[in-house]
Amino acid sequence: MTTFAPHHIALSVGDLDRSKAFYGYFGFRPVAEWSKSDKSLTISHLRQDDGFVLELFHYADDGARPRPAFTVGNNLPEIGVKHVGFTVPDLAATRAEIIEAGIGEVTEIARGRTLVDYFFVIDPDGMYVEVVHDARDLDPERPLLLTDAPR
Template identity: 35%
Template sequence: MLTLNKVHHIAIIVADYDKSKHFYTQILGLTSIQEIYREERESYKLDLALHGVFVLELFSFPNAPKRISSPEACGLRHLAFEVNDIQATRDYLRAQNQEAEAIRIDLFTQKKFFFIADPDGLPIEFYEK
């Protein structure tokens, strides 16, 4: 039987590298582990951590086609972060000029959650602990 230990990381291709780097590091607070420019691919690769644990890679590629998020399409649906205080998280993001959906209740868990979008329209969910 296959044994998986954990999700190692998630990779996202971004349209505007600097804008996305700012969003994920300055708005969401992920920390940069390593940033590499791969000249042969005209591509940046940025490894990001949450509380010291590698979780996300950002890639830039020239002229990468857009993925649609709305209407929902096959593929990655969203990226979700667990938070302790859902209202404080929403308030903070709105203060950072991020559009945030209204807080909703998960019908199955009774936990609160809401969504924003990253600079490329990828849905980002914040889910109450």
């Protein structure tokens, strides 16, 4: 059976340089870029050391568009991709580092319904990037089944 591993996620961005700097904080470095001859579209690949790629699409006319109005939860009931998440060993220390670096607005640390601790940092286009610490001992042979029912 084929084994699948994460390769990339694609985002459309309004300001390519600002987005490269923002995602550079998360360890993404430019490795490839393609531009249409009239500069109406640029596609930039940024990669982390583990090989995971962030593919940024920048259409020249995107810079003139208003910033989308995303919120925490990011319209979760609607079908579609909502955010990208990165795991860290120390959530509080990472949150403090991000605040000190001033790379974007940061939410408070919270515990999710699936028992993962997290916070969000907002990228230059208003998209939410989740930073998590997952201390659960998960086993596919014994899935963790949770509910909102009182105990």
